[in-house]
Amino acid sequence: MTKHPDLLWLNLSPSLECFNRPLLNYLSQTLKIGIWEYIQTPDEPTSLDVPLVLLHDYLKNQDRPVDLIGHSLSGFLGLLYAQRYPERVKSLTLLAVAPRSALDWQAHYYALFETIPCSRQTILTQMVYNLFGYQCKKKIPSFIEILEQDLLSSPSTYSLFCQSNLTFQSVSVPLFVCGSRDDMVVDPYQFKGWQTFLNRGDRLWQCPKGRHFFHYYYPQDVGEQILQFLGSNVKLSLINA
Structure with missing residues (x-):
């Protein structure tokens, strides 16, 4: 079996990777970070079906469940995966993800x-x-x-010709959702919609500012919150064991 990282970063937008780097650098001081990346070719249809299958092909070879994290559409992919294969996901951390659609x-x-x-x-x-x-x-x-x-x-499900109708249901894995109070993509009103989907131990947190890429501008603040959540998740697992 492949030895898995402490935290697996999902990335459906390789061109935006530069905005993830500060947070990844901060987290890598404490955790072993893995990056799973998907690049859509011009000939492929715009869909999350292919990356979802490829992600499962990767994670089914891991020796135990993994903590997943993703920003925007990449985070939504993590949501879909956790909904289908909760036994392979230890926890899910979402950055700037809308609660009811693959909004990006x-x-x-x-x-x-x-x-x-x-x-x-x-x-x-x-x-x-x-x-x-x-x-x-x-x-x-x-x-x-x-x-x-x-x-x-990027395999965004939005274009001039169609809009996403993807939705999801509550997931059973521990969930941490981060947002920014001045994000125009996932605005504060949409962010509050996450409260409907929270289970015991799940968390919501908003960065005071930073817009859609708040994790780029405030990597330490965001990173500290993520580490606290992952630490709490470990303690909760020990209690329930």
Whole structure:
């Protein structure tokens, strides 16, 4: 059997990996971190079915259940997996994940594209400000390039032609959901919707600011909360054993 990491980071958006790095670096000081990554090719249909199968192919070879973590759409993949295969998931940590759908930044991008008569470049510039806050003009092109790459390589279930109808039910594994109070993708109202799905031992936590990529701007604050949750999860497992 393959020896598994302490925490497995799910990544469906390789172009956005740079925004995960500060948190991963912080967590790696305490935990052995593994990264599971999926890159969608242009010829593949936009769906979470393929990455879900591939993730199961990987995790079924692990010697025991694993703690999963993911941001946005990657976190939603973890939710779907935990719903189908709870026996293979020790706990699930979600960052900027909506409680009732696979909502991601691309959903807002396409909504603007449909309603506002602007160029692609103008809308992407607006998305940079929405997702990351104020940026100096010299940095805008690099942010836009990253978002454009994600539009091409991420299996987002939103496009001009269709919108996601994926939903999920409560999961039985310990759950920790993190958000940001100024996130425009998963706003505070949507974040409160998680309360319906919480079980004993589950936790909700909001970063005071940081927008959709709050874990990039505040890796230590987010990391400390994650480590506390994982530690509590271990203690609860010992009590129930």
